[in-house]
Amino acid sequence: MSHVIVVGAGQAGASCVARLRAKGFDGRITLIGEEPFPPYQRPPLSKAYLLGEMERDRLYLRPESFYAEQDITLKLGAPVTAIDPAARTLTVGDEVLSYDDLVLTTGSTPRRLPAAIGGDLDGVMVVRGLHDVDAMAPRFAKGARVLIVGGGYIGLEAAAVAAKLGLSVTLVEMADRILQRVAAPETSTYFRAVHSEHGVDIREGVGLDHLTGSEGRVTGAVLSDGSTLEVDFVLVGVGIVPNTQLAEMAGVRIENGIATDAQGRTSDPHIWAAGDCASFPMNGQQMRLESVGNAIDQAECVADNILGEDRPYEAKPWFWSDQYDVKLQIAGLSTGYDRIVTRQGEDGVVSFWYYAGDSLLAIDAMNDPRAYMVGKRLIESGKSPDSELIRDPDTNLKALLKA
Known part of the structure; x- marks a missing residue:
């Protein structure tokens, strides 16, 4: 019986396994995730969930019972430690699993601040997974002082939540303006005004020089213009890096993430990739899109092609951001x-x-x-x-x- 293994239990992984079953695949399906939770939505983590407006169960993309009902084996809290593409096997814990097709939906990891500038101090945090948000939620107390490093959408969304909860918020952006990499000056101006109305201190063209601490905990920041801040905690939103380690272990081509062809297949004919970790040909280059819509559509395209449809992925980029x-x-x-x-x-x-x-x-x-x-x-x-x-x-x- 054919066995499809999907590594990465996020939006893309969940979409791929559901699509396989919906299209009539009757072989074995295993979905492997590093986190101990079933696949869940990430966008509400830093918004509704952090604000306490959404319960954890509502984050889950599907009830956990769905996977059992669809005869999909869930292996959670189970990092993959080895891949042998020649034997078509992978190792999870002390178990070796054989696959006919392997799909890598391993997502991405937030960039962190270097330890040399205080990035390893307690209270320096990133927003990515449930554990991250659960750990930072108690710090969002009225009057607390937070420094947000990075003026992209992640940083601005975190600033909006913090301001709504009554924190004192300072956001620094090294570039000349917030959203410089992803939006026009008009959009930057619009959101700068919105945040200013809510009391957020936005400093553009200013970077973080280093953090200061006491007894291993962050207490302050020195900025590139020489100014100093007292802080209770720091949120870092300076971009993400695609998780390509398993793909590299399997020897497949890496180019702006895990490189795939138009069908989602990597340089190994039995290994596929989709979501934040994967790049695909578009406009003459290997494009990588970090969005929910891309994760779903690309993963469903991979599922269709595992089933023999030979369908090229045609990206239709769309994104959203909620602030106030x-x-x-x-x-x-x-x-x-x-x-x-x-x-x-x-x-x-x-x-x-x-x-x-x-x-x-x-x-x-x-x-x-x-x-x-x-x-x-x-x-x-x-x-x-x-x-x-x-x-x-x-x-x-x-x-x-x-x-």
Whole structure:
């Protein structure tokens, strides 16, 4: 009987095994995860879950009973220690398992601060898994002083939660502006104003020089401009690194993560990859997308191709971020844009449309789900409306889909 093993029990891994069963695969399926929890959602961890608005059980993607009902073997709290691609086996604890197809959905790991600048002090934390958030939750007490290092979406979302809970929040970003790597200046300006209204002290063009501590615990920070802060804890949001260690052990090609072809297969014909850890061919390069939508779609494509469909993965990038009462929805990839078209709505609703010449590339929509949905459909269908029509608040956006 054919055996598919999926290593990595996150969004991608859960999506892959569910898809295999839904498409009629009747062989053995084993899903292996390092954490002791069944697959769960990560985005609410630093928002609703940290705020105490969501119970742990509601984080789970499916009830644990689902896996037993679907005859999917769950091995949790079980790191894989070895892969032998020639024998098609992997080692979990003292058990050696044989596979016909192996899917790596190993995700990513947050970058941490070096120990040389105080990164190993107690109270210096990252936001990634349930354990991380459970450990930091008691520190989110009203009046506590938190330093957030990094002005990307993770850092800004953490700042929003901390400010809502009444903490004193300072956020430092080494680049000239927050969100510089991922968004237009207009989006940065919008969120800078939102955070300032909520009392967050945002310092741009300022990095962390080093942290100071007492008895092994962080107590302060010295910034690159020479200023100092007293802090009770530090949250680090300076990006993630794809988990490629198992792939390297298996000898498969690494390029911006675990390199796959258009079908999700690695350089080993029996090993596949999907999610944050995997790169795929797009626009002439190996692209890696860090998003829930990509994790689901890519993993389902891999499942289909294990079943022989030979279907190329066609990414349709979309993302979101919740900060205070603002829901940011993003569609497309803004890389290469040369101008921004602003569409202003009522009651502070706004969207920013990224153009390269006459081509629409992406949209950032703030509390404007209609603009987001139209923009997403336009981008996915390859349509680029005249930018002046987008700018005009009287334009019926839905009509543009029929043009």
